[in-house]
Amino acid sequence: MRLRSTILLGVLGVLIALVVATVLVISLRLEGDARRQIVADLERAGTVFTDLNALRRSLHRSETQTVAQEPRLKAVLGTSDIDRATIVDVADEMQKAGGADLFLLLDARGRLLVDTAEPTAVDLDLTGQPVVRAALADGEASGVWTQAQQVLEVDARWLGFGDDVVGVLILGHRSDDALARTIARQTGTGVVLVLDGAVVHHAVDVGLAEAVAGVSDELGEGVEERALLGERFLLRRVPAPGYLGERALAWVFVESLDAALATSRQLRAWVWGLAGLALLVAAALV
Numbered sequence: 526m527r528l529r530s531t532i533l534l535g536v537l538g539v540l541i542a543l544v545v546a547t548v549l550v551i552s553l554r555l556e557g558d559a560r561r562q563i564v565a566d567l568e569r570a571g572t573v574f575t576d577l578n579a580l581r582r583s584l585h586r587s588e589t590q591t592v593a594q595e596p597r598l599k600a601v602l603g604t605s606d607i608d609r610a611t612i613v614d615v616a617d618e619m620q621k622a623g624g625a626d627l628f629l630l631l632d633a634r635g636r637l638l639v640d641t642a643e644p645t646a647v648d649l650d651l652t653g654q655p656v657v658r659a660a661l662a663d664g665e666a667s668g669v670w671t672q673a674q675q676v677l678e679v680d681a682r683w684l685g686f687g688d689d690v691v692g693v694l695i696l697g698h699r700s701d702d703a704l705a706r707t708i709a710r711q712t713g714t715g716v717v718l719v720l721d722g723a724v725v726h727h728a729v730d731v732g733l734a735e736a737v738a739g740v741s742d743e744l745g746e747g748v749e750e751r752a753l754l755g756e757r758f759l760l761r762r763v764p765a766p767g768y769l770g771e772r773a774l775a776w777v778f779v780e781s782l783d784a785a786l787a788t789s790r791q792l793r794a795w796v797w798g799l800a801g802l803a804l805l806v807a808a809a810l811v
Contacts, residue, residue, distance in 0.1 A: 567761040570712035589680040627697025669768035
């Protein structure tokens with residue numbers, strides 16, 4: 526009788542160890558698969574974002590090229606005795622027709638002639654802007670500007686007749702929450718645009734966006750895990766394409782690791798429950 530009990534208890538111990546090991550292996554495998562899937566999603570999000578940004582840039586360049594070919598625009602800049610009010614009127618009319626958020630006209634030296642948003646601003650030297658320097662040297666350029674907490678995608682192009690340059694046209698389009706939501710839909714991840722540690726635009730909850738902005742400067746080039754708002758998240762930081770300024774500007778893509786593991790947790794709970802029931806039955810039989 527004692528030998529039989531020993532054997533049964535030994536079998537029960539082996540069964541318990543086997544069940545525990547099975548549940549642990551399943552849990553580790555599910556978490557590993559979820560983590561790899563999120564990493565793949567975030568890496569793909571970076572690729573999709575790059576492609577989407579390239580498409581937007583192409584559309585903006587086409588718009589700038591079209592406006593730069595407008596004869597009236599070149600004529601008012603190329604006429605030496607025309608008054609500034611006429612130049613401002615033409616610029617205002619063309620901005621309203623095109624819908625750009627930023628419309629600047631510079632002279633051939635890179636000094637401001639017209640800013641439709643600031644009619645009183647004039648004769649400012651903008652050659653310190655990398656986009657302006659590149660446009661003056663190469664005829665066209667594109668990049669990203671920051672103004673306070675605004676981020677603009679800008680394109681610049683020569684205005685002139687043949688090789689005779691009479692000025693530079695700069696058009697800019699602001700980024701906004703709608704852009705962030707579009708990127709989020711295309712990439713399938715949460716998106717936050719961060720400037721100097723502060724949220725500019727986001728396509729996630731406000732609290733999460735602020736938490737992401739708080740750790741943005743700590744992130745490297747790859748996918749990293751962070752505990753935010755009591756959850757585990759995987760994040761990937763992508764510097765804003767075309768930005769050459771000194772401020773810290775980046776897009777951060779984010780997905781919740783805990784949310785991805787919710788289904789596996791439910792499965793694990795079911796496995797533990799079934800295993801416990803089986804062990805109780807086995808113990809009763811012993």
